[in-house]
Structures are given as C-alpha cells and as structure tokens.
Amino acid sequence: MNLLNDYPLLCPIDARPLHPEGRQLVCAAGHSFDLAKQGYVNLLPVQNKKSKSPGDSKAMVDARRAFLHTGAYDPIAAGLTKQVRALWSEERGELCVLDAGCGEGFYLGALAEALGGSESRANVKLLGVDISKPAVVAAAKKYKEIAWVVGSNHQTLVPDGSQDVVLCLFGFPCFEVFSRALKSGGKVLLADAGPDHLIELRELIYPSVRRKPLPSMAGAESLGFELVASQRLRYSIRLRSQAAISDLMLMTPHFFKAGREGRQAVAGLTQLAVTVDVSFRVLSAPH
Template identity: 50%
Template sequence: MTMDAFNALACPLDGEPLSQADSCWRCPAGHSFDVARQGYLHLLPVQKKRSLDPGDSKDMVAARRRFLNAGFYQPIAEAVGQAVTTSTADTKPLACLDAGCGEGYYLRQLAASNMDMALALVGVDISKWATLAAAKQDKRPRWLVGSNANLPVLSGTLDCVLCLFGFPVYSEFARVLKPGGILIQADAGPDHLRELREIIYPSLKPEKPSAIDAPDGFSSLGTETLRYSLTLKSQDAIADLLAMTPHFYRAPAEGRARAETLETLTVTVEVTLRRFVRDSAATTTTPR
C-alpha cells in the first residue's frame, strides 16, 4: 500500500487552488496559510467560525481517541472499509476525504484494511483539537481544520467522501466529488446506545425516521444496517463513551450521575450505512 497526502486544496476565502511552498500554502491572490508544527493545516477563516473554538472540545476528542483505539467500533470501521472497496475497486489511486474526521480513526483503519490500494487521504474537521490529535497519530494523510459547509478542496477532485456520524452538506460533497464518485454515510440507528440513553434520560423520544431518498446530485447504491452488542467492563470506558457523544451535554446532571456509578454496561450498537454515487449530470459551484 502507498498512502499519501491529498494535495488538491482550495483557498477557503476565494476557492482558488492552493500551492505549497515549504510550510506555507498560498493561493494566486496571496492568501497564505501556515502548516502547524504538528503537521495539520488550518483552513477555517475566523470570519467563517460560529464560535471561538468550534467543534469537539479537547476532552471530547481525548475520550473518543481512547474509546476508538480500544477497538470498540472496529466492526463499523471494517464495514466502512468494505463499502469503500466494493464501490471503488477500479480507482487507482483512490482520493478519499473524511468529512468530520475527528481524530482520524476511520481514515487510519481504511488504510490498514486496504493494504493493496494506493490512497491519497484527507481528513477535515471543524475542531482544531480533533485535527491536532489526528496529525499526532499519523502524519501521512492531509489533516485540515475546516468546515463541511465550505470544504477547502478543489471541485471534482475526489473519488470518495466519508461522512461518519457527522453533518452532511450534500451540495459540497457533490461539488468535490468526481462524476461517479462515491459518498458513504454512517448514521446512528434507532437502537444505537439505547441502554445508555435509557439510563441518562428520564424518557426516550420517538426516533425520527431516517431519510431514504438520495440527496440532490446523487443516486442511491443501497443501504445496510450493522448491529451488534458491546459490553464495556470499566467505569473509564463507559465514561469515554458518554463523553464522546452529544448525550454528554444533552443529558440532565442526574442522568450523567447515574452513568458515573456504572462499573459495567452492555449496549446495542446500531449503525445505518448508506452509499450514494454522484450523478454525472450534477452541477456544482465553487464556494466563496
């Protein structure tokens, strides 16, 4: 396997191509972006932030890193890798972006499970803490601080986009994908972590039906459901699971307190995996 950094980057201010010179990336208009000492590139302009420190916090990222590196979601990573391989078997090299990459677990697992593929990888996350953690663990992919709403990638340059438990922006995914490119989306199913949710909430709200139609610019390639039981055998593992989910902030204090007393917990993992292909006739515009 060869794994390289993806280099077809776009200026987040004007959408023009970025070129690298040593530790700096510049566009023709002179906008300049320095590579951080840890190896990631910050391409989220301050005027496009909704807060001073958007995305997952340092503590959430650390909890996710511990939990994922323990292998608890390995079956999900394997299913994603299989979906990529099935959909892009003839693509060489494979240019793949993880939109909302977190600390990079799924891109690293994709590379590890496809040793015979040539890969050009890029991970984008709005959290600088997540991107920093990703860069510390693997220097080979391109790690970017950026937003799914304005991906700092040139139009029509990607073979595959992953959106795993993230916030999909389908117009942007269609823009950056080549015609015939693949979007793989993973979302929590109705019973995902139900046992934990029953502990931390007074009652559970009815689940909203998941979207089944293909988004504009895409056609569906099918949907599958991954479901398995997971037993966590320590308070630390349970705390990490809770801390890496939005439930940590949504749950009432008394619910979080109940979770803190648990020494073991068996939960259902249920994930819906959907695959889409970018239509050849789709039209896209370059964001400004």
C-alpha cells in the same frame, strides 16, 4: 516531507489553488496558511467560525480516542473499509477519499492501514477535514500518512470533481459541497446511529427514550444524489470500566443532553452492555 505539499487544496477565501511556499500554503492572490508542525493546515477563516473553538472540544476528542481504541467500534471500521474497497474495485486506478468531519482520525486511519498492504499507496489520497482544531491535531499527530485540514463541511476545500468517495461518519453532511467535490459517479458513504444505538445507555440517562428515525435523504435526493445501497450493522458490546462508560458518554451528545440526574445514573457504573446499531448508506453523485 509534508503530505499537504502534494495535496490539491483550494484557498478558503477565493477558491484559487494553494501551492507550497516554505512552511506555508499560498494562493496566487497572496493568501497564506501556515503548515503546522504536527502536519496539518488550518483553512477555517476566522469569519466562518461561529465560536472561538468550533466543533468537538479537546475533552471530547480525548474521550473519543480512548473509547475507540478499546476496539468497541472496530466492526464499524471494518464495515466501512469493506465498503470503500468495494467502491474502489469498481472504479480502479486512483482513489481519493475525503473524510468530512473526521474527528480524531480513527476511521480514516483504519482505512489507510487496510489499503496500505495490497494496493499501491501511490494511487490512494486520503484527506481528513474537521472543524475542531483539537480533533485535527490529534489526528495529524497519530496518522502521518494522511493529509489533515481544519475546515468546515460547508467550505469548498478541494477542486471540483476531484474525489471518488466522501465519508461522513456520524457527522454533518453538506450535500451541495459534497456534490461539487465528487467525480462523476463518485459516492458519499454515510454512517449514522440507528434507532437502537446505545439504547441501554439512553434508557439509563433519560426519563423516556425516543427512537429517532435515520436522517432523511430527501435533501440529497433533491440535488440528484441516488441512494444506491444501505446496510445495517448491529452487535452488542460490554463496557467493563467506569472510564469506558464515561468516555462513551462524553464523545456523544448524551453527556450534554443528559442533565445532572442522567449523568448521576451512570456515574457509579463499572459495567454496561450496550447495543451498537449503525446504518451505512451509499449515495451516488449526480452525473
């Protein structure tokens, strides 16, 4: 049984509802999308692709999965889960969560696990969307209890007013789309790298380090979103292998930005202590 047969998704071409028909999802106008054997559907129209393989590459996806499964970011997953639970207990009833730019599924997987025990899973609908096909394939293979879609944050893939929470974790928010997807009073939960995130690694690879401010919420606020909570999570981790250090490099933009010299500076390292500095922000949707 494919979860996607049950999930209310919209045709990416004309926004009509999609219905299961055999191994496909089909809209009333006859547009059809194959359900992949791994359990995801690709709703990214070819004309929306800016490149042949948009989003993170398979190498980046593999590096992110290997790094995340060392446990180094478990406190981020725990922080996130706690915040979603808090939003849910306010709302009660059904909980629909859309992870926009879900990567290889680590955080939505952690959320599914955390929600799996105490509350009735029948009331929980989790959907992960990413523009990277290798990311969604990896997610679908590992986390069977979640619906997965290849698509863009710029597309309207779910019915208006259907989501309680939209997650956008270290990603690329599109607040116009999020606003339509959310129920009245629904929330966007953002995670972004804070100014000190991985500062020790950045100091090694760049001649001078710029402490970037958090992305501004002015655009979201101009659409009527209201910033209702913000929290900072800061801790230190010690990476104990060359593999962990190079996975961390590869899963971030630093690998490409660093240049040859920067990459060489970390190539021989087998240990590195780094600061994790993450900002969580919760925005309430316009009513």
